[in-house]
Amino acid sequence: MLTPEAGSETASPTGLAAAPSKKVFVKTYGCQMNVYDSERMGDALTRDGYQPVDSVEAADLVLINTCHIREKAAEKVYSQLGRLAKLKRQRQAEGSDLMVAVAGCVAQAEGQEIIRRAPVVDVVIGPQTYHRLPEALARARGGAHVVETEFPTEDKFDGLPAAPETAIRARGVAAFLTVQEGCDKFCTFCVVPYTRGAEVSRPVDRILGEAERLASAGVREITLLGQNVNAWHGLGQDGREWGLGELVRRLARIDGIDRIRYTTSHPRDMDDALIEAHRDLPQLMPYLHLPVQSGSDRILKAMNRRHTAAEYVRLVEKIRAARPDIALSGDFIVGFPGETDQDFEDTMRLVEQVRYAAAFTFKYSIRPGTPGAEMEDQVDEAAKTERLARLQDLIARQTRAFGSDCVGKVVDLLLEKPGRNSGQLIGRSPWLQPVIVDAKLGEIGDIVRVRITQPGTSGLFAEPVA
Numbered sequence: 409m410l411t412p413e414a415g416s417e418t419a420s421p422t423g424l425a426a427a428p429s430k431k432v433f434v435k436t437y438g439c440q441m442n443v444y445d446s447e448r449m450g451d452a453l454t455r456d457g458y459q460p461v462d463s464v465e466a467a468d469l470v471l472i473n474t475c476h477i478r479e480k481a482a483e484k485v486y487s488q489l490g491r492l493a494k495l496k497r498q499r500q501a502e503g504s505d506l507m508v509a510v511a512g513c514v515a516q517a518e519g520q521e522i523i524r525r526a527p528v529v530d531v532v533i534g535p536q537t538y539h540r541l542p543e544a545l546a547r548a549r550g551g552a553h554v555v556e557t558e559f560p561t562e563d564k565f566d567g568l569p570a571a572p573e574t575a576i577r578a579r580g581v582a583a584f585l586t587v588q589e590g591c592d593k594f595c596t597f598c599v600v601p602y603t604r605g606a607e608v609s610r611p612v613d614r615i616l617g618e619a620e621r622l623a624s625a626g627v628r629e630i631t632l633l634g635q636n637v638n639a640w641h642g643l644g645q646d647g648r649e650w651g652l653g654e655l656v657r658r659l660a661r662i663d664g665i666d667r668i669r670y671t672t673s674h675p676r677d678m679d680d681a682l683i684e685a686h687r688d689l690p691q692l693m694p695y696l697h698l699p700v701q702s703g704s705d706r707i708l709k710a711m712n713r714r715h716t717a718a719e720y721v722r723l724v725e726k727i728r729a730a731r732p733d734i735a736l737s738g739d740f741i742v743g744f745p746g747e748t749d750q751d752f753e754d755t756m757r758l759v760e761q762v763r764y765a766a767a768f769t770f771k772y773s774i775r776p777g778t779p780g781a782e783m784e785d786q787v788d789e790a791a792k793t794e795r796l797a798r799l800q801d802l803i804a805r806q807t808r809a810f811g812s813d814c815v816g817k818v819v820d821l822l823l824e825k826p827g828r829n830s831g832q833l834i835g836r837s838p839w840l841q842p843v844i845v846d847a848k849l850g851e852i853g854d855i856v857r858v859r860i861t862q863p864g865t866s867g868l869f870a871e872p873v874a
C-alpha cells in the first residue's frame with residue numbers, strides 16, 4: 409500500500425454495467441488496494457446480475473470494504489453497521505430485506521467477532537477469498553452467517569472476472585492494477601502482514617493481459633499496486649523471475665500506456681534495476697512514495713524497519729542522481745513506543761534533509777496482536793499531538809515550496825476529470841499534483857502541454873503553451 413489515504417472513503421458507483429433487479433452499494437475505506445479490490449468484487453457482482461447504486465437506501469446488498477490500519481479506521485465500520493442494523497429492521501418490518509457483507513482488513517482481523525458484535529452482518533470475507541464472494545452471498549441468502557477468512561491456495565485473481573470494457577471506461581483514464589499483495593516485513597506497528605497475509609506476486613502474463621485490456625479501453629495511466637510493490641518478483645515470459653524494474657520496462661511498451669506509477673515501496677527493496685528504469689523510461693512518472701516512518705535509528709530498529717536513517721538518505725540521493733526531478737513522498741508515525749523528544753527531532757532533521765513533495769503523517773495507534781502493542785513506554789497523547797502538529801507544519805511548508813517551484817515550468821498533464829467549476833478540467837502533473845485548466849484545452853484522456861501559472865488551494869493552475 410499504499411498511499412494511506414487517511415480516512416479516505418470511496419463510494420460507488422464502481423462503474424458496473426447495468427443489469428436488472430439486484431442492487432449493490434459498495435463503500436470503500438482504506439488504501440488504493442481496497443479501491444482496486446472493490447472494483448474487482450464489483451465486476452464479480454455484475455456478472456451475478458447486480459447493478460451498482462450510489463446510496464444505501466437504494467441497495468439490496470451493502471458491501472463495506474474495510475481498513476484496519478489504525479483504531480479509528482476500524483471503529484468506523486461498527487458505527488456504520490449500527491446504522492445498517494436499523495435499516496435492516498425497517499426493511500424486514502416492510503417484508504423486504506437488506507444483506508450486509510463486510511470485506512477487507514477488518515474482516516480478516518476480526519472474522520466471527522464482527523458477527524458477534526454486529527449480527528446485522530450476513531457475510532464476512534477476507535481479502536484473499538474475494539473470488540468466493542458470490543458463493544458466500546448465495547449461502548447467506550439461505551439464512552447462514554458466512555465467514556470466509558482463510559488464506560486459500562488458489563489465486564483469487566484467477567477466480568475473479570476481468571473488468572468489462574464499459575466498467576473500465578466508467579472508472580476513468582487512470583487505473584490501478586494490483587501486482588503484489590501481502591507483506592513479509594513485519595514492522596512492529598503494522599497489521600498488514602496479518603490481514604493481507606504473506607507476500608504474493610502475480611505473474612507477468614496476467615499483469616500484461618490486464619494492462620493491455622485497460623489500454624484498449626482507453627486507460628492511459630496505470631498505477632501498479634502492492635503493499636510492498638517494489639518487492640514484486642514475478643514469473644516472466646521467458647521463464648525467469650523478473651523484478652519490478654523489468655516489469656515496468658515491459659509495460660512501457662504497451663501501446664496506449666503513456667504513464668506508469670507504482671506504490672508503495674519499501675526502502676530495502678529499491679534495487680538498481682528499478683532506479684535505472686526511472687533514469688531511462690519517460691513513461692515512468694517521476695514520483696516515488698517511499699515511507700521511512702522515523703528519522704531515529706533507535707526507533708527504526710524498534711519498528712523492525714531494517715534500515716537506518718542514513719541509509720535512507722543515501723538511497724534518496726542515489727534515486728535523485730538517476731532522476732533529478734523526482735518528487736518524493738513518505739509516511740511518518742509519531743509517538744511510536746519509546747520515542748523521545750530527541751528521536752522526534754531526528755525525524756524533523758531527516759524531513760529537512762530529504763525535502764518531500766508530500767507526506768502522510770500519523771499518530772501511532774496501538775494495534776492488537778502486533779509487537780508494538782506489547783511494548784512499554786507508550787507515548788502519551790499530548791506528546792503525540794504536539795509532535796504531529798510540528799511535523800505536519802514542516803511538511804506543509806515543503807509541499808507549498810514544491811508547488812511554488814513548479815510555477816513557470818512546462819509540463820504534460822493527463823486530463824482526468826471535470827473541475828469543480830464548469831469550463832474547467834483537472835489533470836495530473838507528472839508529480840501527481842492536480843492541475844486545473846480551461847476545459848477548451850482538450851478532452852478527458854488527452855495529454856496536454858501546459859505552463860504552470862500559480863499555486864491554488866486545491867491544485868495548481870496552468871495555461872496552454874503554444
Ligand code: SAH
Pocket residue numbers: 409410411412477478597598599600635636672673674699701739740741770771772773774775
Ligand atoms: N507497506 C505499506 C504500509 C501500509 S500502511 C506502505 O508502505 O504503504 C500505510 C502507513 O500507515 C504506514 O506506512 C504507516 O506510516 C502507517 N501505519 C501503519 N500502522 C500504523 C499504526 N499502527 N499506527 C499509525 N500509523 C500506522
Ligand code: SF4
Pocket residue numbers: 409591592593594595598599600601635636674
Ligand atoms: Fe506494514 Fe511494514 Fe509491511 Fe508496510 S512494510 S505493510 S508498514 S509491515
Ligand code: F3S
Pocket residue numbers: 409410412437438439440441442474475476477512513599600603604635
Ligand atoms: Fe489497506 Fe487498510 Fe488493509 S491500509 S492493506 S485496507 S489495513
